[in-house]
Amino acid sequence: MKKAAWLKAAAAAGAMAFSLGAPASANDDGPIIAVSGPLSWPFFAAVKQGFDDASELFDLDYQYVAVTDTANMTSDYPRLLQQAISRNPRMLLVGEFFPDGMDPLIKEATAKGIPVLIHNSGQTLWEQNGSLGFVGEDPFQMGYQAGKIHAEKGVKKGLCFNQVPGNPTVEERCNGYVAAMEEAGLETIYQTIGTGDATNPQAMAQAIKGTLQANADIDGIYTLNAVPAMSAVRAVDEVGRTGEVVIGTADLSNEALKAIQDGRLAFAMDQQPYLQGFMSIQIAYQYLNFGLHPIGHVKTGPLVIDADNVDATLEVNETHTGVRGAS
Numbered sequence: 001m002k003k004a005a006w007l008k009a010a011a012a013a014g015a016m017a018f019s020l021g022a023p024a025s026a027n028d029d030g031p032i033i034a035v036s037g038p039l040s041w042p043f044f045a046a047v048k049q050g051f052d053d054a055s056e057l058f059d060l061d062y063q064y065v066a067v068t069d070t071a072n073m074t075s076d077y078p079r080l081l082q083q084a085i086s087r088n089p090r091m092l093l094v095g096e097f098f099p100d101g102m103d104p105l106i107k108e109a110t111a112k113g114i115p116v117l118i119h120n121s122g123q124t125l126w127e128q129n130g131s132l133g134f135v136g137e138d139p140f141q142m143g144y145q146a147g148k149i150h151a152e153k154g155v156k157k158g159l160c161f162n163q164v165p166g167n168p169t170v171e172e173r174c175n176g177y178v179a180a181m182e183e184a185g186l187e188t189i190y191q192t193i194g195t196g197d198a199t200n201p202q203a204m205a206q207a208i209k210g211t212l213q214a215n216a217d218i219d220g221i222y223t224l225n226a227v228p229a230m231s232a233v234r235a236v237d238e239v240g241r242t243g244e245v246v247i248g249t250a251d252l253s254n255e256a257l258k259a260i261q262d263g264r265l266a267f268a269m270d271q272q273p274y275l276q277g278f279m280s281i282q283i284a285y286q287y288l289n290f291g292l293h294p295i296g297h298v299k300t301g302p303l304v305i306d307a308d309n310v311d312a313t314l315e316v317n318e319t320h321t322g323v324r325g326a327s
Contacts, residue, residue, distance in 0.1 A: 027114075032062040032284060033084045034093040035077070036277075037120065038070055040199050042253050043225060043273050046325040047120065050277025051093075058285040062093070071196035074098045074166055081105045091115045091288060093280045094131075096122025097167050103129055115287060119280045120273070121169040123297060132293045135279045136169075137271035137301035143173035145302050146222045146248050146269055147180025153246050153266065155220030157187040161208060163228050165192040170224050173250055177222050189215060204231035205238070212239045220246045226253035226268065233264050252305065252325040254317065260310045270313075271301030273325045 034051055037044035048064055055062050065084060067076045078101030084092060085105060092109055096102050096118050103125055110116050110130030118126040119135045126134040143160070150158050158181050160174040178188045191211055197203035204227070212218055212235060221236070223229045229249035236245045248267045249256060259265040279298055286292040305313055317324045 027088045027090055030088045030090040032060065032091045032093070032288075033087065033089045034062055034064050034277075034280070035081050035084050036064060036066055036093070036095045037097070038066050038068065038073075038199075040068070040070065041225070041227070043251050043325060046273040046322050047277040049322045050274040050279075051281055052277075053274075054278040054281030054285075058281060060281060060285050060288075062281065062284075070198055073164075073195050074101065078102050078105060085109045085112075085114065089114060091117070091284050093117050093119060093284060094122070095120040096125060097164075097169075099125055099168060106131065115284075117280055117283055117287075117293075119276045121167060123169065126297075132283070132287060133296055133298065135276050135283070135298045135300065138297075138299055139169045139172035140176035140179075142250055142269045142271060142302040143176025143178075143222070144180045145176075145304065146173075146250070146267070147177040147184075149248060149267055149304070150177075150220045150222065150246060151181060151184035151186060153220075155181075155186065155246050157189070157215070157217050158220035158222060159189045159191060159208070159211060159215075159218050161204075161221060161223045161228055161232065162190070162192045163198040163204060163223075163225060164195055166195070173224050174222075189218065198225075199227060201227060201231045201234075204228045205234045208232050208235035209238055212236065212241065212245075219244060221248070223247070223249045224251075225249065226251045226256040229253075229256050229265060229268070230259065233259060250302075252313070254314070257305070257310055257314050257317075260305065260307060261314070263307075267304055267306040269301065270303040270305050270325065272303060273300075274323050275300045 065080055077098050106129045116131040118131045123134045160177045164170045181188045193207050221232045223232050232247050246266050250269045252268050283293050313324050
C-alpha cells in the first residue's frame with residue numbers, strides 16, 4: 001500500500017467523535033508550531049513522525065521545535081515556548097514537560113487567543129490553562145499496570161528509575177508503580193538521575209548498578225523510557241544477576257522490543273507516541289477549519305507489549321519504520 005493511501009486508511013480507522021467548539025480565533029497568517037521533545041530521544045522521533053504524516057495527509061504546514069541539548073531542559077523549554085508565542089502562531093501544540101516554567105506561558109498564549117493543544121505531558125493542567133485538550137497517556141496507569149505486572153511475577157522489592165526528574169508526567173508513572181506495589185504489600189525504591197544524562201546509557205547503567213550493589217534484594221526494575229531500560233539490562237548483567245531481576249519499562253525501541261523477544265525485558269508500557277503527534281495535527285486541522293475538537297483527554301496509553309504481542313509490534317515497525325515508537 002502506498003504511503004498516502006495508508007495514511008488515509010489510518011485516518012479513517014482512527015476517526016474520532018468531535019464536538020463543536022468555538023471557531024478558531026488564531027492568526028491565520030501565522031505558523032502552526034509544535035513545541036515537543038528532543039529528537040535525540042527515539043521516543044520523540046516517533047511523535048514527530050506522527051506530526052509529519054498527519055500534516056501531509058491533512059495538507060497542514062507546521063514547524064517542530066525542540067531542544068538539541070538536554071542538559072538544561074527545565075530552562076530551555078520555557079525559552080523555546082516564549083519564542084514560539086512571540087511569533088504569533090496560528091496554533092501551538094505543546095508538550096508541557098516542565099510546568100513551573102511553561103504553564104504561565106501557556107496561560108499567556110491562550111489569553112491572547114492563540115489556540116493551544118497539549119500533548120504527551122501536562123494531562124492535569126490543560127483545562128486550567130485554557131488549552132483545548134490533551135493527547136497522551138494516563139501516566140499513573142502506565143506505572144500502576146507495570147507495578148501490577150511486577151507483583152504478579154513475584155517481585156518483592158522494585159526499583160523505579162526516573163531519568164527526567166521535574167517532569168510531573170514521568171514522576172506520576174513512578175507514583176502509579178509505587179501504589180500498585182504497596183497495594184500488594186511490596187517494597188519500592190525511587191531513583192533519579194540528572195536530565196543531562198537522560199541519553200547517556202553508560203551513566204544510567206552505572207547509576208542503576210550502584211543501586212543494585214547497595215540493595216541486593218531488589219528483584220524488579222521499572223524504567224520510564226526504553227534507553228534506561230537497556231541500561232538496566234546491562235547493569236543487571238554486570239552485577240551477575242541476569243535472570244533474577246524482572247525488568248520492565250515505559251516506551252519502546254527496537255532494541256527494547258528485541259530484548260522482550262529474548263526474555264531480557266519482561267514488558268514495555270506503550271503510550272503510542274506516533275498517535276500523540278498524528279492526533280494533535282488531526283485535531284488542529286479540525287479545529288482551525290471547523291471549530292471542532294475532542295472534549296478532554298484523548299488517551300493513547302498504556303498498552304502492554306510483552307512476549308504475546310512483541311512479534312507483531314516489530315513486524316509493523318519493519319514495514320512502517322517508527323510508527324510503533326521504535327527506532
